[in-house]
Amino acid sequence: MTYSRSMDCYEFYDRAKKGEKMSQDDWDLMTIPMKSMELKQKYGIDFKNQFVPTDKDMMSNLFKAGFEMLLECGIYCTDTKRVVKYTEDEIWNSINNVQKEFVLGTGRDAVTVKKRNVGDKRKPIVQGGPTGSPISENMFMPIHMSYALEKEVDTIVNGVMMTVRGKPPIPKSPYEILAAKTETRLIKQAAAMAGRPGMGI
Amino acid sequence: MISSDSHEVSQLNELKIDLDAISVIAHYNGNSSIIMDEQMPIFGGYAGGVEETAIVDIATHINAFVMSNATWHLDGPVHIRWGSTNTRETLMIAGWTCATISEFTDMLSGNQYYPCAGPCTEMCLLEASAQSMTDTASGREILSGVAAAKGVVQDKTTGMEARMMGEVAKATAGMEIGEVNKILDSLVKLYENDYAKAPQGKTFQECYDVKTITPTDEYVSVYDDARKKLEELGLVF
Numbered sequence: 001m002t003y004s005r006s007m008d009c010y011e012f013y014d015r016a017k018k019g020e021k022m023s024q025d026d027w028d029l030m031t032i033p034m035k036s037m038e039l040k041q042k043y044g045i046d047f048k049n050q051f052v053p054t055d056k057d058m059m060s061n062l063f064k065a066g067f068e069m070l071l072e073c074g075i076y077c078t079d080t081k082r083v084v085k086y087t088e089d090e091i092w093n094s095i096n097n098v099q100k101e102f103v104l105g106t107g108r109d110a111v112t113v114k115k116r117n118v119g120d121k122r123k124p125i126v127q128g129g130p131t132g133s134p135i136s137e138n139m140f141m142p143i144h145m146s147y148a149l150e151k152e153v154d155t156i157v158n159g160v161m162m163t164v165r166g167k168p169p170i171p172k173s174p175y176e177i178l179a180a181k182t183e184t185r186l187i188k189q190a191a192a193m194a195g196r197p198g199m200g201i
Numbered sequence: 202m203i204s205s206d207s208h209e210v211s212q213l214n215e216l217k218i219d220l221d222a223i224s225v226i227a228h229y230n231g232n233s234s235i236i237m238d239e240q241m242p243i244f245g246g247y248a249g250g251v252e253e254t255a256i257v258d259i260a261t262h263i264n265a266f267v268m269s270n271a272t273w274h275l276d277g278p279v280h281i282r283w284g285s286t287n288t289r290e291t292l293m294i295a296g297w298t299c300a301t302i303s304e305f306t307d308m309l310s311g312n313q314y315y316p317c318a319g320p321c322t323e324m325c326l327l328e329a330s331a332q333s334m335t336d337t338a339s340g341r342e343i344l345s346g347v348a349a350a351k352g353v354v355q356d357k358t359t360g361m362e363a364r365m366m367g368e369v370a371k372a373t374a375g376m377e378i379g380e381v382n383k384i385l386d387s388l389v390k391l392y393e394n395d396y397a398k399a400p401q402g403k404t405f406q407e408c409y410d411v412k413t414i415t416p417t418d419e420y421v422s423v424y425d426d427a428r429k430k431l432e433e434l435g436l437v438f
Binding site: 007016028036047062066075077084094102113114115124126145153155162 | 248253313
């Protein structure tokens with residue numbers, strides 16, 4: 001069925017208020033395991049211990065199974081305990097209208113992220129950083145600088161500052177906001193000190 | 202942050218979301234920010250086995266672009282027992298999912314790195330290398346890491362692990378897939394029996410001169426040894 005308008009976060013919110021009711025346990029322990037097992041069997045999916053696939057028919061089956069998983073299950077909203085469903089056309093509309101490239105960072109430090117293919121000859125973008133690892137307040141800048149100084153690294157991914165002004169950044173406290181803002185400022189400063197002030201983060 | 206930085210919003214395991222995240226997406230859209238939708242499917246979790254988790258991972262990728270209007274999706278299949286993205290099972294989930302997404306869509310995808318071992322150890326560098334090979338060969342656009350020591354120990358992460366991730370990616374780009382799989386099988390065998398006793402490695406302060414941000418001679422030597430091991434397996438730097 002043709003969609004009335006493209007899916008967005010506002011439509012998602014409206015559906016999360018009136019979708020089918022379900023307990024989170026039913027979702028986690030019944031819907032997800034049962035449907036993923038059913039689709040594996042339906043499409044005969046078997047990776048045959050390969051890390052990177054060479055069997056395009058099997059990849060096609062995996063794509064169909066993943067698509068069907070989203071179409072038939074939808075997404076569970078943990079706040080409203082309801083299920084948000086999409087139509088097939090809404091899903092295809094989103095798949096068919098993705099950005100094929102974008103730029104991270106500014107100036108000569110900017111890098112363009114472009115679609116790659118299996119076996120592509122171009123190196124992927126390297127986003128170096130602690131990736132959410134806990135980092136002490138006094139080591140925060142030097143550690144991020146160690147990534148910005150590496151020429152193999154194109155952009156930075158942050159670590160998590162364990163204290164700010166000596167206090168833990170407890171969720172929903174002003175220290176949480178201060179820590180988030182400080183992390184960003186220190187990473188930008190670390191990149192600048194490495195001579196790459198325009199690095200994306 | 203400026204709009205040309207990645208702005209993160211995370212889905213929940215598996216195929217779940219909360220309304221705070223939906224409001225965050227509205228904020229990012231309002232600022233025309235680059236949106237990075239993140240989610241790490243759990244092998245051995247609600248979905249179960251390797252293939253089942255990959256099915257959920259494909260659905261999660263697609264949902265990033267339907268629900269979150271993502272610019273790119275940050276993946277990271279993780280092992281429920283070892284908390285690592287570098288195991289044989291999680292590498293297979295990542296490799297198959299990314300190759301399938303690359304083959305049938307234009308969606309852009311990254312992957313996160315959580316090796317068991319800590320910095321300044323050969324195992325950590327080999328674990329990161331295995332994932333870099335898998336990601337690069339399967340068409341991944343962004344490699345994001347490395348959160349050494351499973352990303353849970355304070356200050357146990359350094360730029361050297363990211364250097365290895367980048368160097369291996371460069372060496373792997375354009376390789377024939379059969380050859381990549383062959384090397385990966387041998388490479389994973391070098392560390393897959395050691396998860397329970399993975400070396401914890403050193404903190405940043407212990408393996409770098411903090412004033413000059415220079416790795417110690419010891420770490421450079423460990424790095425060289427890991428690189429030699431990869432060359433012996435057939436990787437050409």
